[in-house]
Amino acid sequence: xxxxxxxxxxxxxxxxxxxxxxxxxxxxxxxxxxxxxxxxxxxxxxxxxxxxxxxxxxxxxxxxxxxxxxxxxxxxxxxxxxxxxxxxxxxxxxxxxxxxxxxxxxxxxxxxxxxxxxxxxxxxxxxxxxxxxxxxxxxxxxxxxxxxxxxxxxxxxxxxxxxxxxxxxxxxxxxxxxxxxxxxxxxxxxxxxxxxxxxxxxxxxxxxxxxxxxxxxxxxxxxxxxxxxxxxxxxxxxxxxxxxxxxxxxxxxxxxxxxxxxxxxxxxxxxxxxxxxxxxxxxxxxxxxxx
Amino acid sequence: xxxxxxxxxxxxxxxxxxxxxxxxxxxxxxxxxxxxxxxxxxxxxxxxxxxxxxxxxxxxxxxxxxxxxxxxxxxxxxxxxxxxxxxxxxxxxxxxxxxxxxxxxxxxxxxxxxxxxxxxxxxxxxxxxxxxxxxxxxxxxxxxxxxxxxxxxxxxxxxxxxxxxxxxxxxxxxxxxxxxxxxxxxxxxxxxxxxxxxxxxxxxxxxxxxxxxxxxxxxxxxxxxxxxxxxxxxxxxxxxxxxxxxxxxxxxxxxxxxxxxxxxxxxxxxxxxxxxxxxxxxxxxxxxxxxxxxxxxxxxxxxxxxxxxxxxxxxxxxxxxxxxxxxxxxxxxxxxxxxxxxxxxxxxxxxxxxxxxxxxxxxxxxxxxxxxxxxxxxxxxxxxxxxxxxxxxxxxxxxxxxxxxxxxxxxxxxxxxx
Numbered sequence: 265x266x267x268x269x270x271x272x273x274x275x276x277x278x279x280x281x282x283x284x285x286x287x288x289x290x291x292x293x294x295x296x297x298x299x300x301x302x303x304x305x306x307x308x309x310x311x312x313x314x315x316x317x318x319x320x321x322x323x324x325x326x327x328x329x330x331x332x333x334x335x336x337x338x339x340x341x342x343x344x345x346x347x348x349x350x351x352x353x354x355x356x357x358x359x360x361x362x363x364x365x366x367x368x369x370x371x372x373x374x375x376x377x378x379x380x381x382x383x384x385x386x387x388x389x390x391x392x393x394x395x396x397x398x399x400x401x402x403x404x405x406x407x408x409x410x411x412x413x414x415x416x417x418x419x420x421x422x423x424x425x426x427x428x429x430x431x432x433x434x435x436x437x438x439x440x441x442x443x444x445x446x447x448x449x450x451x452x453x454x455x456x457x458x459x460x461x462x463x464x465x466x467x468x469x470x471x472x473x474x475x476x477x478x479x480x481x482x483x484x485x486x487x488x489x490x491x492x493x494x495x496x497x498x499x500x501x502x503x504x505x506x507x508x509x510x511x512x513x514x515x516x517x518x519x520x521x522x523x524x525x526x527x528x529x530x531x532x533x534x535x536x537x538x539x540x541x542x543x544x545x546x547x548x549x550x551x552x553x554x555x
Numbered sequence: 556x557x558x559x560x561x562x563x564x565x566x567x568x569x570x571x572x573x574x575x576x577x578x579x580x581x582x583x584x585x586x587x588x589x590x591x592x593x594x595x596x597x598x599x600x601x602x603x604x605x606x607x608x609x610x611x612x613x614x615x616x617x618x619x620x621x622x623x624x625x626x627x628x629x630x631x632x633x634x635x636x637x638x639x640x641x642x643x644x645x646x647x648x649x650x651x652x653x654x655x656x657x658x659x660x661x662x663x664x665x666x667x668x669x670x671x672x673x674x675x676x677x678x679x680x681x682x683x684x685x686x687x688x689x690x691x692x693x694x695x696x697x698x699x700x701x702x703x704x705x706x707x708x709x710x711x712x713x714x715x716x717x718x719x720x721x722x723x724x725x726x727x728x729x730x731x732x733x734x735x736x737x738x739x740x741x742x743x744x745x746x747x748x749x750x751x752x753x754x755x756x757x758x759x760x761x762x763x764x765x766x767x768x769x770x771x772x773x774x775x776x777x778x779x780x781x782x783x784x785x786x787x788x789x790x791x792x793x794x795x796x797x798x799x800x801x802x803x804x805x806x807x808x809x810x811x812x813x814x815x816x817x818x819x820x821x822x823x824x825x826x827x828x829x830x831x832x833x834x835x836x837x838x839x840x841x842x843x844x845x846x847x848x849x850x851x852x853x854x855x856x857x858x859x860x861x862x863x864x865x866x867x868x869x870x871x872x873x874x875x876x877x878x879x880x881x882x883x884x885x886x887x888x889x890x891x892x893x894x895x896x897x898x899x900x901x902x903x904x905x906x907x908x909x910x911x912x913x914x915x916x917x918x919x920x921x922x923x924x925x926x927x928x929x930x931x932x933x934x935x936x937x938x939x940x941x942x943x944x945x946x947x948x949x950x951x952x953x954x955x956x957x958x959x960x961x962x963x964x965x966x967x968x969x970x971x972x973x
Contacts, residue, residue: 269794272819276786284783377597385601387806389841399818408818479818480783481810481841485599489783524787529778530750532787 268404273521279411281517286418286472287490288497289425289509290342290465296504297441297461300350303368306491307375308466312338312473313482314379317388320477326394328413331474335467342466343459345371350462351455372487379484388482396478414475421471422510429506437461441504469494493536500540502553511551515539586640588899590892591663593656593674593684596648599781599807602837603676603884604648607699609877610885611644611673614892616872618642624865625923627897634896636903642896645669649680656680660687670905671696671895676884678702679752685713692907694898694914698891699884701829702756706936712907714914716894716931717887718942720803720829723852724760726944727827728768730850730958730967731799739969745774745797745823747788747812749804754780757803757829773797781807785815793821798970803829806838813842822972826850827946834883839949847951848971852944854926855886856956858964866925881925890924894931927962 291305302308312334319330353367354360390396395409428434440447440457448454480486497516501508516536523535543551592611594604617624619641621632633639645667649656656675663669664687671694675681681700688695689710697705697715701723706715731741744765748754754777765772774795778788789812792800800823804812809832816823828851832838839846857880860867870881873889881889894917899905902913919931921941930941946958948967957967 266794269790273787273790276784276790276819280784280786380597380601385597385605387602387810387837387841389810391841397814397817399820401820406818406820411818479814481807483599483807484601489781493783520784521787524778525791529776529782529788529791532779532782 270525272405273525274518275405275407276411277518277521278514279407279415279517280520281514282415282418283411283472283475283513284490284493284497284516285510285513286414286421286475287469288494288501288513289422289506290468291494292498292501292504292506292509293425293468294462294465295498296506297437298354298444298458300354300364301368301495302462302465303365304345304372304375305469305494306487306489307372307379308338308341308469308487309473309476309490310379310482310484310487311341311375312470313477313480313486314383314388315470316474316477317390317482320390320393327390327474327478328394331471334474335470338470338473339463339467341470343463345466346459346462347455351458376484376487383484385484389480390477390482393478408479410475410479413478414472417471417475418510418513421468422506425468425506433460492533496536496540498550500543500550502547502550504554505550505552508550508552586638587643588634588637588640588896588905589643589645589667589669590895591660591667591669591672592644592646593649593659593663593672593680594646594676595651595680596646598650598652600651600676600805602806603835606877606879606882606885607676607888608646609873610881610888611892612876613869613873614889614896615642615644617869618893618896622868624868625863626865626869626893626925627919627923628893628900634900636900637905642892649675649677649684651677651680653677653679653683657683657687660684661691664688664691664693669693670899670907671910673698673888673891673895675700677751677753678705678756681705682752685710688712692911694895694907694910696891696895696914699887700753702752703760704752704756706938709936711937712911713937714895714933715937716891716928716933716939716942717854717926718944719938720757721760722942723829723944724757724764726852726946726958727761727801728764728770730827730946731770732768733958733960734967734969741770741798741825743771743773743795743797743799745776745792745795745800746772747774747776747778747792747800747802747804748829749780749808750777751780753805753831754803761801761803761829778808780805782811785811786819789815789819789821792816792823793819797823799823799825799827801827801829802833804832806832806835809833809835809838810841813838813845817842817845824970824972826971828852830854830883836879836882843949843951846949848948848968850946850948850957850967850971851883851954853883853947853954854928854942854944855881855883856927856945856947856954856962857881858956858962859925859927863922863925869925886925890926893924894919927956 398409400407497512501512524532596604618628622629647659673696678700748758826849833851898913902909921928947954955965
């Protein structure tokens with residue numbers, strides 16, 4: 265393997281890593297806000313991909329143009345899921361963690377089944393788009409434009425998130441996360457903050473969905489492929505840490521690419537999880553999680 | 556009624572339902588042969604299962620109705636050996652999981668009392684299902700799984716009318732040899748295969764054949780199926796740059812592989828696929844523009860309809876259900892059920908051992924099938940040794956038969972990307 269091939273693999277890994285980070289950050293955000301792991305996160309991604317596909321087919325516009333619409337739609341989906349399901353799951357006094365896990369897990373199965381019923385299990389893909397199939401060649405290194413776009417969108421989303429945390433709403437989020445009871449005293453509606461938090465989480469994974477739809481196949485089970493990666497990314501970066509999700513996403517992308525080079529490619533998931541277990545050994549709450 | 560009583564009453568309900576349906580069946584007195592069909596109806600390969608269902612329903616229509624096709628069981632309505640009994644299909648969803656396949660096979664045999672089983676697409680699932688069928692003495696017709704290892708267990712109740720990967724791969728290397736004789740350059744091959752029994756078995760055969768016939772293996776890559784990214788794998792293929800890329804992949808990975816190759820600027824000089832993902836219409840719908848000149852092994856070609864017009868009619872019946880043409884998989888499934896029904900018809904019984912004897916005695920000339928096969932009969936391993944495979948090349952709009960030469964309708968475009 266030449267140096268050029270090595271750089272190619274690392275560059276591909278980096279770009280995919282940024283996209284993994286964007287997929288994972290919504291999950292991390294929701295967890296950080298209210299200690300709930302959303303097991304339907306991969307399904308949110310799948311809904312966003314189908315929504316992008318459907319809108320592109322219907323309007324004949326480019327996936328990039330319809331992206332804001334999909335993100336808006338996903339915000340509503342996220343907020344609705346909180347209001348209709350999670351809010352009730354959180355009311356239980358005993359085994360709260362289990363109830364939350366099973367309610368979101370059940371939701372995942374329901375969404376998958378619904379997608380298979382309504383959209384059929386056929387594999388879809390967006391055939392023509394501005395970026396789809398185009399590649400930037402830099403001295404023998406091929407960087408696909410959809411992935412470059414994905415990487416840039418991911419960085420922009422993380423920048424936007426760090427700005428939000430400085431606004432009044434960001435402070436309300438932070439306060440609600442610190443003490444759910446106390447915020448009520450200063451007039452913050454806990455349910456409203458949580459609903460917006462879920463909306464934001466779903467909107468972020470929705471944004472990732474609009475990027476993936478350009479270059480990945482769309483299928484009712486596509487969420488499972490990326491879901492596992494999202495969970496290990498959040499755990500590696502530290503539950504609830506937005507910055508941790510960014511760093512961990514990039515690490516996962518790179519480790520995956522490097523493992524596939526050194527070991528048989530079928531072992532590449534093993535590399536990621538071996539790294540995670542090593543991190544657990546030294547920092548059980550993840551790289552940037554609160555100890 | 557307290558909660559416990561309610562639960563008890565609820566659990567008894569299905570029993571009442573069962574008793575009801577059983578008495579209905581007796582009341583009608585219509586003889587029926589129940590066949591268990593095992594496919595993934597959900598999960599990443601669900602579309603294959605849904606297409607399979609359409610293929611089996613078409614086959615059942617042919618068996619139960621009366622059609623002027625020169626195929627076994629077509630002319631008479633129902634199975635004459637069993638007084639015109641109709642075939643009824645019971646479906647089970649194995650979700651591509653060998654363990655679920657095992658459990659579902661057991662359920663079909665013990666609860667639905669099926670006469671025979673048919674399935675399962677994924678070789679890994681056919682492996683567990685064939686073991687269950689053997690234990691209960693129920694014939695298992697392996698319609699479309701191609702791993703050679705399935706027949707090596709010397710099971711008594713395992714029957715495969717279609718070719719397996721040794722036969723398919725041998726056809727590929729025969730084709731390479733023929734191309735070489737014509738002065739085309741083929742020195743190295745690149746193996747790229749998924750990590751379940753299908754991919755691994757396929758690669759084992761191809762590795763062995765390459766060594767025997769003097770082709771260098773430039774790349775030998777086993778990858779994780781349903782991966783989010785195949786960039787690193789494709790980079791290795793690109794670095795190795797074999798004369799022929801030989802993928803053994805299911806549909807999801809086939810689409811991702813082709814997309815990733817295009818993104819990384821890798822145009823394989825030739826691509827000869829172990830069908831599967833590369834025989835699915837959806838793959839060509841998604842990335843067909845990048846696959847012009849790709850070759851896949853196949854058990855079926857619509858070109859044959861020119862010689863046997865009933866193939867075209869059967870295809871129309873299937874298309875009315877599924878809105879797509881018969882392909883490599885659905886044709887084998889359809890034909891498989893007809894071969895199984897023909898054996899049950901000749902056995903004149905629904906007893907497993909008698910059907911097995913009838914399957915052993917099967918001898919159908921290839922011209923009475925929709926396949927390019929020379930003949931249907933089974934050797935001591937339950938394999939049809941005369942299920943002659945073909946190679947098809949994608950021209951951008953359709954597939955044409957290019958090998959073997961006696962059935963070819965066009966010369967191969969070689970190399971595919973010059």
